[in-house]
Amino acid sequence: MIYTITVNPSIDYVLQLKNLNTGEVNRTSNDVKLPGGKGINVSRILKELKLDSTALGFVGGATGSMFEELLSQHNLKTSFTKVKEDTRINVKINAVDQNEETEINGAGPQISESEKKTFMDNLNTIGDGDIVIMAGSLCKNLNSDFYLDIAKKIQKNGAEFVIDTTGQALLDTLPLHPLVVKPNHHELADLFNVTFKDEQEIITYARKLLEQGAKHALVSMAGDGALLVTKDKAYKANAPKGTVINSVGAGDSMIAGFSGTFMDTKDPIESFHIGAACGSATAFSQDIATKEKIDEVYKQITITEL
Template sequence: MIFTVTFNPSLDYIVGLDSFREGEVNRSEWEHTYPGGKGINVSMVLKNLDIRNIALGFMGGFTGKEIQRRVKEFGCYTDFVKIKAGNSRINVKIKAQKESEINGQGPAISKKELAELFKKMESIVAGDILVLAGSIPAALPEDTYENIMKHLENRGVKIVVDATGELLLRVVKYRPFLIKPNNHELGEMFGKTLKGHDEIVFYAKRLQEMGAQNVLISMAGDGAILVDENGEIHKMKPPKGMVKNSVGAGDSMVAGFIAGYLKNKDLQEAFTMGVATGSASAFSETLATKAEVMTLLEQLK
């Protein structure tokens, strides 16, 4: 089974405007509302690819109920911890001449509620995959990811971590199966501005030396690089298409990698599927569908 964790899920309220005028009343041209959060995105794309999974995390108040309702309506299994204090956050995304975002803080999470999440993880066993995605909200200890990985250590669980900066550096010692920084995040972790594939590969290998098994680096329009656990370096340009929405593309790449890996346990196949799936979401107004992924997969092959 695959489990995803979203500590701070959201309702994403997306508003389209011809133009945004600061300090004035603006009227939307169109509006959409989606459940948001990196782990939830991974779960939804996996569902689109016919991969059964369970979404874990926290939900609070009327917004939390709506997030859970929408994720279930989409066809995903959920097992969220219901929190008592506050509401799950609403993120506002404005699409006009430029894209702007206002992200909510999210509710407080108690020690008891965090312990309840750990209890739910007792059902994770050898052969399962756990995806830890996104930042840790201020309401939780900074070492929450580390504590989860300690909790599951030596159980034969493959852990995927999609996080950035110090948070990612702190968990690589627990040998995650896959980590997925982009090229800018990779450079920031080492205080460098990376120029060219050779430097990207060099610092990806540094993360392997620190414990990571497979390092997948997304590079937007320049494609992606995978430095795998066998020492092989895989590079791929993205398929052709028009970028419509970058939100969720990285999460989709993670979902695609997992789906590709589950097929034959082949890392090259996983990499190709990851690039196709991330690109399919980038070329769509919503998260990638299976048909969109398969079309791009044929182009890449």
């Protein structure tokens, strides 16, 4: 079984308008409310790929009820930990004529010690043959080692884990050998306080993540495609042609496609191919990509060994 963990899920209120004029009244041309959170996006893509998953995380308050109602439309299996404070709302503004996306993200609820304990106790059923995908930001009062604590617990029980976060929280988990990590090229540069001059330098620093313990490194590069770096090889996926409508969830979709396919096939190259297709297909969609869109984009992607 694949488990996804969204510590700080959200209702994503996505607004589309021609131009965003700050300090003035703006009117939208379209808006949609979506169940948001990186792990939730992963579970939704896995569902499109006909792979089962269980979504875990914290939800609470009136917004938490609305979040679960929105999520119920997608028929996902869930096992959320209920908390006292409200699930957050994130606002995503897409100014079409300006070709700009603006995000305003809520902080999320405070998690009590008893709520945290309930969540950790629920992980006891995860064991050998399972994969846990941890993705996204933490609630404001959870320590940066929260993901590390989860990784230690589920690894002790024989499960694999994937982590999609940044900074020290990512680096701390590397000695536990995550199946895959997925920084974008800007996040990778920030991890090592460097500036990349070319693709080869990106590969060099992605390999440092492997040297510290990761089994695979995916690096997304927006319009320049993506890289898969393994211990002794590197591969590139080209960026397919299409109009980027909403990049929210593209990275999560790539993680889902790679992790779900790898669990099924143990083939990193095919997993990369499907992961890249899932990421781009979501970027070309208003919401998380459908299987039909993923299959369409898959045909445009070529994997090249570098």
